[in-house]
Structures are given as structure tokens and as C-alpha cells.
């Protein structure tokens with residue numbers, strides 16, 4: 001994971017020069033992020049080299065972050081630039097820092113070896129004008145992989161989201177709804193790409209047609225679920241804070257138009273693939289401390305399948321319900337878990353190859369990140385790969401089709 005750019009913070013969390021520093025937890029490390037007087041981004045280990053006070057309580061002023069305890073001050077590179085008690089000692093003192101870039105309203109950090117720093121993030125939503133995207137994030141108390149395994153698993157939509165796919169104001173009822181409800185047993189097929197996987201989930205109807213939901217998984221934490229109705233395209237990322245929690249990023253974007261004010265307002269209100277928050281936090285209002293506001297009456301009345309309202313809240317509830325790190329040795333997988341299996345296989349292979357010989361893992365190169373999801377209805381006997389052909393899902397083309 002240290003070979004990739006890591007989504008670290010919303011740009012809006014660091015709105016101005018000399019703004020308040022924020023805490024960031026990434027890949028098991030406690031960090032503090034700030035924007036200095038010249039607008040440069042700093043991402044430093046959270047604790048002062050002197051007596052280990054948290055720099056979160058520091059003063060962000062005059063080109064650096066100054067510890068509130070005894071006034072030691074660090075620039076964005078982690079170098080101590082002022083040490084009031086013993087000034088000559090300052091050049092010898094530095095704390096860990098990671099380089100950052102800003103793209104797509106997100107501050108990305110690179111936590112790997114400096115000489116292997118990759119191309120800047122090239123996922124499509126990070127390269128289009130800001131008016132065409134909406135970015136949000138929330139805290140999830142599970143291992144990141146449980147999130148990805150949900151995102152690439154189209155089969156759960158026929159159950160967990162069964163009633164809500166018709167009710168979400170940003171989704172609307174479409175032909176897709178009938179296929180998803182009508183065929184709970186999709187056939188999975190998978191292609192490997194240079195950055196991850198293309199997952200085809202095929203559902204049939206009685207008229208001999210097939211609806212394909214084509215999800216892309218991009219290493220090491222992205223998923224691009226297929227478009228639904230007129231909803232903007234989606235990308236999600238499950239970024240580990242540590243082994244037992246992750247930050248879930250959700251990006252809704254249009255490649256050919258700005259989002260409307262109504263769409264933005266609905267997303268800010270928790271619509272689509274977004275949430276509302278416990279004030280002052282990134283914790284969803286529906287969370288594990290209140291059973292996600294489980295409503296058994298709504299479940300009985302078939303308003304929701306699980307009793308948990310909302311597409312995101314239902315996913316979070318289920319993924320957290322498995323425990324922070326689910327014990328995979330107790331699972332019983334079936335044919336609709338093909339994408340789950342292939343994702344695990346690909347990640348294990350990449351991790352082992354990297355550990356063995358430093359092999360660059362899939363999805364590091366900018367080229368491998370320029371992908372889109374899609375969906376299409378074809379005759380059931382048609383070959384979806386024939387239809388898609390090489391490159392048809394890449395940036396620059398329209399999404400295959402919206403239904």
C-alpha cells in the first residue's frame with residue numbers, strides 16, 4: 001500500500017494557509033496535516049520529537065507547525081526550524097513527513113520509498129473540473145478488505161438493497177431494477193486488468209435478455225460500481241486507517257457535465273452513496289452504537305431488506321457486523337463469490353511478489369487507473385467481451401450504457 005498515493009484528507013479540511021491542523025490516521029500511523037503560510041501541505045508524524053506531545057495542539061503559523069508544549073517548530077518536510085531552548089540543536093532534529101499532492105478535492109499522501117514515488121493520481125474523477133464531482137468520506141470500523149469485498153459483490157444488491165434501489169431519490173426505478181430483483185443468482189465472470197479486475201455480473205430475464213453490471217476493482221482499495229439510472233458515475237475507496245478501521249471515500253462524478261445544485265444538495269443531505277454525520281466527526285449518524293437506527297417494522301413492511309435504511313448504512317452495518325477482521329476460514333463460498341476470491345488472490349499475489357522481489361504491484365501506474373465501470377443489456381447468448389472490445393471502458397469513451 002505504500003507504493004500508492006493514499007487518499008489522506010479532503011482538501012476542504014485544510015481550507016486556507018495557516019488553518020487549523022487536523023489529525024490523520026493512515027496505514028496504522030498517527031499523523032497531523034496542515035497547510036503552511038505559503039499554502040504548502042505538510043503531513044507529519046503526530047508527535048513532537050522533544051517530549052512527544054501531540055502537534056495537533058500546535059500553532060500553525062509563520063511557515064510551520066509549532067508544538068504547544070515548549071515551542072519546537074517544524075516545517076512541512078518535518079525539519080525542526082526553531083528550537084527555542086537550544087537553537088543550535090534544531091538542524092539535527094526532524095520528524096517523519098510524507099509528501100502530498102492535491103487532486104480531485106483530495107489530499108493524497110505518498111508513504112513509500114522516495115525513489116519509487118509513482119505518477120500523480122490519474123483516476124478520472126481527480127482529473128476533471130471540480131464542478132463535475134462530489135467527494136465525501138466516512139469512518140468504518142472494519143478492515144478495508146471487507147468493504148472492497150462488498151463493493152465488487154453485485155449479488156448482494158438483489159438482497160441487501162432489494163427494496164431501496166427503487167426508493168433512493170438519486171437512483172430512480174429503471175430497467176436495471178427489474179433485473180436485479182428478478183434474478184438473484186447472477187453469473188460472474190472476471191478479467192484481470194493491469195490495475196485490478198473487471199467483474200461481469202450477468203442477470204437474465206424471461207425474454208432472453210441479459211443485464212450486465214460491470215464493476216472495476218482497482219488495486220489496492222478502489223471500486224468503480226456500474227452506473228444506475230441517471231445517477232452520476234461512482235468511485236469508492238476503502239483506505240485503511242489501521243487493520244480494524246478504514247476511511248471510506250465516495251466520489252460521484254459526471255464526465256460530461258457539472259453536477260446540478262439539486263444533485264449536490266441531495267448528496268450533502270446523505271443521498272446517493274453518501275451519509276449524514278455525527279456533528280464535528282466523519283462518523284455516520286447511523287452507526288454501530290445505535291444499531292444503525294435499525295427499524296424492524298420497515299423491514300417487515302419491505303421498505304428495507306435489513307431494517308437499516310440507506311444504501312451506505314446497510315453496507316456499513318453488514319460489513320461491521322462481521323467483526324473488525326472477519327475469519328475467512330469459517331466462510332462457505334459459492335459461485336457468486338468469484339469476484340471476492342479473485343480479488344483476494346490478486347492481492348495476495350501482488351503482496352507476495354512485492355515482498356519477494358519488490359515487484360511493482362498492479363494499479364500503481366497512472367495508465368492503469370484510467371478506467372470506468374459500465375452496464376449493458378444484451379441478448380443472453382451474446383458475448384459481452386465481444387461487445388465491449390478492447391478499451392471501450394477507458395476514459396475518453398462514454399460509459400458503455402446506462403439503463
Ligand SMILES: [Fe+2]
Nearest residue numbers: 150160161315
Ligand atoms: Fe451494498
